[in-house]
Amino acid sequence: MEWYDNEQDEIKQSRIRRDKMTPSETALQMHANWNGKIETTAKAHVHSREDLAIAYTPGVAEPCKEIAKERNSVYKYTMKANTIAVISDGSAVLGLGNIGSYAALPVMEGKAVLFKEFGNVNAIPICLDTQDTEEIIQTIINIAPAFGGINLEDISAPRCFEIEERLKERLDIPVFHDDQHGTAIVVLAGIINALKVTGKQKESCRVVVNGAGSAGIAITKLLLTYGFPNITMCDINGILSKNTPNLNDMQQRMTEITNLEEKEGTLADALSGADIFVGVSAPNIVTEEMVASMNHNAILFAMANPIPEILPDAAKKAGAQVVGTGRSDFPNQVNNVLAFPGIFRGALEGRATQITEEMKLAAAHAIAALVKEEDLSDTNILPEAFDPRVTDAVSSAVKDLIS
Numbered sequence: 001m002e003w004y005d006n007e008q009d010e011i012k013q014s015r016i017r018r019d020k021m022t023p024s025e026t027a028l029q030m031h032a033n034w035n036g037k038i039e040t041t042a043k044a045h046v047h048s049r050e051d052l053a054i055a056y057t058p059g060v061a062e063p064c065k066e067i068a069k070e071r072n073s074v075y076k077y078t079m080k081a082n083t084i085a086v087i088s089d090g091s092a093v094l095g096l097g098n099i100g101s102y103a104a105l106p107v108m109e110g111k112a113v114l115f116k117e118f119g120n121v122n123a124i125p126i127c128l129d130t131q132d133t134e135e136i137i138q139t140i141i142n143i144a145p146a147f148g149g150i151n152l153e154d155i156s157a158p159r160c161f162e163i164e165e166r167l168k169e170r171l172d173i174p175v176f177h178d179d180q181h182g183t184a185i186v187v188l189a190g191i192i193n194a195l196k197v198t199g200k201q202k203e204s205c206r207v208v209v210n211g212a213g214s215a216g217i218a219i220t221k222l223l224l225t226y227g228f229p230n231i232t233m234c235d236i237n238g239i240l241s242k243n244t245p246n247l248n249d250m251q252q253r254m255t256e257i258t259n260l261e262e263k264e265g266t267l268a269d270a271l272s273g274a275d276i277f278v279g280v281s282a283p284n285i286v287t288e289e290m291v292a293s294m295n296h297n298a299i300l301f302a303m304a305n306p307i308p309e310i311l312p313d314a315a316k317k318a319g320a321q322v323v324g325t326g327r328s329d330f331p332n333q334v335n336n337v338l339a340f341p342g343i344f345r346g347a348l349e350g351r352a353t354q355i356t357e358e359m360k361l362a363a364a365h366a367i368a369a370l371v372k373e374e375d376l377s378d379t380n381i382l383p384e385a386f387d388p389r390v391t392d393a394v395s396s397a398v399k400d401l402i403s
Helices: 002-019 023-034 049-055 061-069 071-077 100-119 133-146 159-170 178-198 214-226 249-254 267-271 288-292 312-317 340-349 357-369 390-399
Strands: 083-088 122-127 149-152 175-177 206-210 230-235 276-279 298-302 320-325
Touching (some): 100 122, 100 340, 149 178, 149 340, 159 214, 178 276, 178 298, 178 320, 214 249, 214 276, 267 288, 340 390
């Protein structure tokens, strides 16, 4: 048992070393230890000549012939049925910016881990060494036969909008940009329950979304679809209107369906008299005075990471009733992991060709419904990321809409 004692001693020493490390040092050391967070595991075990003949040649020819006769049988005979690609060009990675394809790989590996751990969906990280829109689109089209779905990740705006839209037109498998839609779904789920806590009605709420990139635009679109009639978008320069210069095509389109009163001014001007603030922007840009100018029992989702637009304690001190952030050390964490594993599991199991707006709404309602009415409070509007019910609830909601 000497080998066992030595192994246990090494584990103990490793823990001691980690206890002395900062979180950043621990993360870097663990990534070095893992040498990659995912690996390939064979379901078909080859221990004999017979195994080899079945799993590979000549036996492998039989499913090949079946797929050649009926293409959709690829879902029966291959990993396509439960495998997606997690694809990035490294142009907008977390808070790190345009760090390129190589540096983006740890994030894509991590996303693949979350798909497997939370949704039992196989995910392959793919980092493309190009930021040319046409090359990205054509590359994804060319590799699509191996996958049951495409999860786009950390691709900068406005290119991400065109890439997703054109892929959805060309492919017969679900294409989903999680930075847009995963965030939007969880925000809407939180708002659905925040309305119940505050007693506000969506029809009379004034909503301000700060941040006019991919997440902010997707959130705004989903809130409009849900039925919020009065939404104003802001960016670093203030309120977006039809007169705002230098907007990209998608931002320009958003001015046609938001800020219907055609207001102009700063974020502070937009927040005066508002009921809901959703921030996907920058740290510390909302002041207590701004929150105090909002309507009674305001709802704030301050999701800039790692430092939110305003800290929850400051927002509550200024009069907000419900505050959510992107952080796990505050109540009401808005975490995409509540959405994307279940979205894709439901889409794959139901063989969906697209993830529709109706599916996104259904997913948001499913997430919100996991917090029982009697448990709702200003610090409990969303289920925890590790709630085992979440993926099943979201998956079922998506599958119910697949005809």
